[in-house]
Amino acid sequence: MSTAVEQVERLLNLVPYLRSHPGATVAQVADEFGVSQKQIAKDLNVLWFCGTPGGFADDLMEPHVGEGGAIHLDNVVEQITRPLRLSTREAVALLVALRGLAQVPGLTSDRDALERALGKLESAVGVAAAGTAERLSVAFEARDVVLEVVSRAQAEGRALHLRYYVPSRDEVTERTVDPMRISMLTGRAYLDAWCRSSQGRRLFRLDRVVRIDVLDEPASVPEHVLKAPEPADTALRVDSHDPLIELELAPNARWVPEYYPCESVRELPNGGLRVALRAPDQDRIRRLVLRLGEGVKVVGPAGFAAAVQGTAAAALAGYGC
Amino acid sequence: MAASKSERLVNLVICLLASRTFVTKERLRRVLEPYRNCPSDEAFERMFERDKEELRELGIPLEVGSADAYFDDEVGYRIAPGEYALPELSLDSDEAQALGQAARFWQQATMAQAASSALLKLKAAGVEIGPASPVGIEPRVRAEAPAFEPLLEAVYERQVVRFSYRRGDGEVRSREVEPWTIDSWRGRWYMAGFDLGRDDERIFRLDRIAGPVMLTGRSPEHPIPDQLDVRARVAAFALRPEGDLGTATIRVRKGTCFPLRRSASALEEGEDGWDVLVLAYRDGFEGYVAEFGADAVVVEPAKLREAVIRNLRSLAMAEVDDVGEAAAAVADGDLAELRAEWEAAS
Numbered sequence: 001m002s003t004a005v006e007q008v009e010r011l012l013n014l015v016p017y018l019r020s021h022p023g024a025t026v027a028q029v030a031d032e033f034g035v036s037q038k039q040i041a042k043d044l045n046v047l048w049f050c051g052t053p054g055g056f057a058d059d060l061m062e063p064h065v066g067e068g069g070a071i072h073l074d075n076v077v078e079q080i081t082r083p084l085r086l087s088t089r090e091a092v093a094l095l096v097a098l099r100g101l102a103q104v105p106g107l108t109s110d111r112d113a114l115e116r117a118l119g120k121l122e123s124a125v126g127v128a129a130a131g132t133a134e135r136l137s138v139a140f141e142a143r144d145v146v147l148e149v150v151s152r153a154q155a156e157g158r159a160l161h162l163r164y165y166v167p168s169r170d171e172v173t174e175r176t177v178d179p180m181r182i183s184m185l186t187g188r189a190y191l192d193a194w195c196r197s198s199q200g201r202r203l204f205r206l207d208r209v210v211r212i213d214v215l216d217e218p219a220s221v222p223e224h225v226l227k228a229p230e231p232a233d234t235a236l237r238v239d240s241h242d243p244l245i246e247l248e249l250a251p252n253a254r255w256v257p258e259y260y261p262c263e264s265v266r267e268l269p270n271g272g273l274r275v276a277l278r279a280p281d282q283d284r285i286r287r288l289v290l291r292l293g294e295g296v297k298v299v300g301p302a303g304f305a306a307a308v309q310g311t312a313a314a315a316l317a318g319y320g321c
Numbered sequence: 322m323a324a325s326k327s328e329r330l331v332n333l334v335i336c337l338l339a340s341r342t343f344v345t346k347e348r349l350r351r352v353l354e355p356y357r358n359c360p361s362d363e364a365f366e367r368m369f370e371r372d373k374e375e376l377r378e379l380g381i382p383l384e385v386g387s388a389d390a391y392f393d394d395e396v397g398y399r400i401a402p403g404e405y406a407l408p409e410l411s412l413d414s415d416e417a418q419a420l421g422q423a424a425r426f427w428q429q430a431t432m433a434q435a436a437s438s439a440l441l442k443l444k445a446a447g448v449e450i451g452p453a454s455p456v457g458i459e460p461r462v463r464a465e466a467p468a469f470e471p472l473l474e475a476v477y478e479r480q481v482v483r484f485s486y487r488r489g490d491g492e493v494r495s496r497e498v499e500p501w502t503i504d505s506w507r508g509r510w511y512m513a514g515f516d517l518g519r520d521d522e523r524i525f526r527l528d529r530i531a532g533p534v535m536l537t538g539r540s541p542e543h544p545i546p547d548q549l550d551v552r553a554r555v556a557a558f559a560l561r562p563e564g565d566l567g568t569a570t571i572r573v574r575k576g577t578c579f580p581l582r583r584s585a586s587a588l589e590e591g592e593d594g595w596d597v598l599v600l601a602y603r604d605g606f607e608g609y610v611a612e613f614g615a616d617a618v619v620v621e622p623a624k625l626r627e628a629v630i631r632n633l634r635s636l637a638m639a640e641v642d643d644v645g646e647a648a649a650a651v652a653d654g655d656l657a658e659l660r661a662e663w664e665a666a667s
Contacts, residue, residue: 312634
């Protein structure tokens with residue numbers, strides 16, 4: 001879209017926005033529309049020349065910027081006081097999301113509101129867009145007792161006690177946490193919580209919760225944590241100082257990069273892959289290699305290869321080999 | 322000159338919305354100053370054609386019709402207010418919050434952008450949507466597969482697509498497909514459609530599409546079946562269980578192998594520092610046991626026992642260049658915190 005067309009799109013939203021938000025400041029509007037304040041000032045200047053055709057000055061709109069940047073739009077043209085209807089793509093994005101959210105398991109209080117919103121939006125966007133939205137869907141895991149317990153604790157504002165499995169150490173840890181948010185990413189549910197035991201905000205994968213108890217005491221997330229900005233997508237935070245582990249995967253182990261974040265993936269002539277993984281936690285990769293067995297060859301580093309070999313040899317001893 | 326062009330387009334929209342009848346080009350040229358100022362008929366024609374295109378690009382429903390009741394060839398333009406404007410939406414505050422949550426749902430760029438521009442229109446219409454609460458359920462969806470975006474485009478534009486597809490066994494072949502639905506199950510995306518080469522319905526995993534997805538420009542010819550039926554078949558494909566091979570008995574060291582313990586149907590506590598588990602096992606289970614190294618030993622069946630031994634042998638026999646570094650490879654205790662985070666996330 002050209003800049004002029006983008007500006008027209010914005011102006012057609014701006015007029016109704018200013019009408020429904022009289023006194024909104026240039027800063028607020030810039031923030032809402034995702035452009036600079038300078039751009040909003042330019043947009044307002046265009047409005048001075050827009051109005052009912054005829055060409056007389058009193059047919060044109062009058063955007064005034066007052067004290068503190070508060071905008072008042074006078075002489076609004078009746079024809080454009082409603083925003084443009086949603087495009088098919090816009091409608092689809094919201095409808096599919098609402099439908100996906102409404103069937104999230106463990107959701108109790110919001111489901112009704114989601115369904116009502118869905119119904120109203122569907123009738124507002126028209127048959128064609130609603131029909132296209134039917135062709136896209138997002139489903140979440142259906143059976144999860146843990147999720148139900150967590151959302152109950154959340155609704156009641158209570159703390160939780162978790163027995164939580166850490167696979168890299170093959171160990172179950174005990175923690176008391178104050179639930180904040182349940183995030184569902186890539187088909188998995190995580191509990192985003194303040195962990196009292198480690199005094200930090202942590203993500204817990206719900207399928208690794210061994211046992212969960214709702215405590216009588218109220219949840220209390222420290223004020224500074226609630227106010228802190230949303231942590232960036234912590235999901236794939238990997239330190240570039242961690243050693244890079246290189247593996248050659250047989251064709252039947254091609255699924256690995258679908259589940260493990262790889263820094264590089266290269267095709268091999270035999271139909272396999274050569275991948276490089278970086279993890280603070282070599283145990284995790286070592287366990288992956290043990291699982292793959294004949295489907296993998298460790299390229300390096302040598303220390304890692306030796307650790308794998310040592311573990312395999314120790315395990316074989318258990319079989320008398 | 323961007324400002325004057327925007328000004329012209331906005332005034333054109335207002336003019337076409339304001340008129341009940343179709344407005345002829347000639348009248349638009351008389352009424353709108355920039356058109357009036359065009360030096361020649363050709364210049365005006367060019368400018369007006371481009372302006373019409375740009376209004377359509379914005380999704381503004383520009384209608385063409387007869388401007389004169391007596392002469393059919395007198396063509397005019399208008400925008401029907403009912404088609405142009407977002408209909409009145411009266412939303413309760415919890416419904417508005419739900420829409421806010423829906424707008425944060427997508428992490429995939431195109432969908433996220435479409436959702437937030439939709440939200441802006443709703444806000445412009447006066448719908449009050451507050452910020453996200455720091456407490457609650459916040460499901461989000463990624464669509465990392467590069468095939469997602471072109472397939473979405475093909476669904477919107479109703480086009481046949483062509484792409485290379487790698488099957489589970491590694492075979493790669495070119496496919497031509499009429500896309501029906503795009504669905505996500507357990508975080509993975511699937512496309513169901515009519516495979517023109519196979520002359521039958523097929524389900525594809527988006528992460529197995531190799532290389533670019535080409536839109537052919539051709540329209541689909543086969544009718545789309547009921548979405549619910551298609552979706553049910555995709556679900557069956559995505560969630561199909563792998564068959565059990567039988568029951569295994571496994572010795573596990575005390576305090577270890579929690580995932581194995583969790584799926585055990587029986588557990589017998591031993592006195593020698595080991596417990597004995599009985600559990601149903603599936604194809605590929607040997608890798609799952611080998612993962613626990615010296616902490617898990619298969620007692621029976623013999624077939625599973627041999628498979629684990631074979632798995633471990635291939636690793637124990639591997640050539641290693643430098644054994645001296647072995648100790649360094651063992652994860653450092655100081656990394657426990659970082660590890661927990663990474664672990665939780667992956």
